[in-house]
Amino acid sequence: xxxxxxxxxxxxASVGDRVTITCRASQSIFNYLxxxxxxxxxxxKLLIYAASNLQSGVPSRFSGSGSGTDFTLTIxxxxxEDFATYYCQQSYSAPLFAFGPGTKVDIK
Amino acid sequence: xxxxxxxxPGLVKPSQTLSLTCIVSGDSISSGGYYxxxxxxxPGKGLEWIGYISYSGSTYYNPSLKSRVSISxxxxxxxxxxxxxxxxxxxxxxxxxxxLYSSSRVRYFDYWGQGTLVTVxx
Numbered sequence: 001x002x003x004x005x006x007x008x009x010x011x012x013a014s015v016g017d018r019v020t021i022t023c024r025a026s027q028s029i030f031n032y033l034x035x036x037x038x039x040x041x042x043x044x045k046l047l048i049y050a051a052s053n054l055q056s057g058v059p060s061r062f063s064g065s066g067s068g069t070d071f072t073l074t075i076x077x078x079x080x081e082d083f084a085t086y087y088c089q090q091s092y093s094a095p096l097f098a099f100g101p102g103t104k105v106d107i108k
Numbered sequence: 109x110x111x112x113x114x115x116x117p118g119l120v121k122p123s124q125t126l127s128l129t130c131i132v133s134g135d136s137i138s139s140g141g142y143y144x145x146x147x148x149x150x151p152g153k154g155l156e157w158i159g160y161i162s163y164s165g166s167t168y169y170n171p172s173l174k175s176r177v178s179i180s181x182x183x184x185x186x187x188x189x190x191x192x193x194x195x196x197x198x199x200x201x202x203x204x205x206x207x208l209y210s211s212s213r214v215r216y217f218d219y220w221g222q223g224t225l226v227t228v229x230x
Contacts, residue, residue, distance in 0.1 A: 034216045036155075043204055043220035044155065050214045083113060091215035095168035097208075099155040 002026050002093050006086075012108040019075040021103045023088035028068045032092035035064055035073045039084045039100075040065040047086075048073065075105075083107055110134040112205045112221035118229050120199075122159040126192040130205030130221055137186045138163040143208040144188045145217065146179060156201075160208055161188055195228045200224075 003026040013019050023033065031051040036044035046055045048064035051071055061076045075082055088100040116128035137144060145160040159169035161179040169177050170196050173192070181188040192199060204226070206217040 012133055032215065036217075042221050043206075044217070045220070047219050049216040049218075053214075055218070089155075089217070094210065094215050095160070096170070097157040097215075099157070101154050 002029060002090055002098060004088060004090055004098055006088060006103050007099040008103060009011075009101070010104040010106065012106055014108045015077050015078055015080055017078045019078050019082075019105060019108075021073045021086055021105075022075070023026075023066075023071045023100050025069045025071075025090055026094075029090045029092035031067045032090055033064075033066065033071045034089045034091065035062075036087045036089060036099075037082075037084045038087065044087060078105070109144045110207060110219040112219055113178045114203060114205050114221045114224040116224060116226070118225060120195055120226060121230050122227060122228055123194055126190070126191045126195050126199060126203075126228070128203055128205075128224065128225055128226070129187055130174055130189070131185075131187045132207075133186070136183075137181065137188065138183055140147065141209055141211060143210055144179075144181065145208045146190045147206055147217070147220075149204070149223070150198075150201045158190065158192075159202075197228050200226065200228045 007022045033051045052064045052097045055067040061075045075081040085102045085104045087102045111133045113131045119127045142161040146158040161167045178191045202223040204223045205221040207219040
């Protein structure tokens with residue numbers, strides 16, 4: 001099975017900060033990596049698919065990069081509505097899917 | 109805009125069967141490229157993919173749950189369902205239905221239901 005890790009597990013940041021979250025796969029998943037945002041009590045929301053493609057309607061301050069085993073999600077200027085938990089998810093091993101453990105972004 | 113809505117009991121007794129239904133609106137469940145999935149989230153924890161079904165009825169389940177899970181589809185009602193049998197307290201979670209878009213180059217969960225909390229308790 002492909003294992004997904006994320007770092008950090010949590011971070012504190014201020015509005016306007018540049019935030020980077022890392023996701024690592026235990027083997028190459030090429031670009032089969034998606035990112036989701038989840039706010040408390042809400043369903044996850046797709047932000048980025050195939051490592052670097054911005055989902056329709058998602059603000060351009062979100063960006064994704066990477067391939068193989070190492071991926072990053074970057075928020076260029078953190079906004080108040082961005083405080084949430086972020087999950088990566090690999091789809092290389094489809095039809096088996098797995099999510100990373102999540103990174104919680106809260107207010108400093 | 110596709111919308112998904114879960115429904116079902118919020119409380120299930122241990123050893124019984126958890127049954128949930130997801131109604132899809134805004135598009136046909138028979139739309140090409142889509143698979144219909146269940147994902148759960150234990151309280152305060154991460155996301156666990158349970159399984160999916162195609163409109164034609166092909167299924168695939170998470171091996172960790174395969175012996176207890178069944179997903180079915182009713183295209184006439186534009187809905188799909190989850191059954192998880194022999195539940196224990198460890199199955200207490202928020203259950204989400206979601207659409208999985210799949211092509212040769214991309215696969216992602218793009219639309220999600222709001223989620224429903226199922227508690228296993230006597």
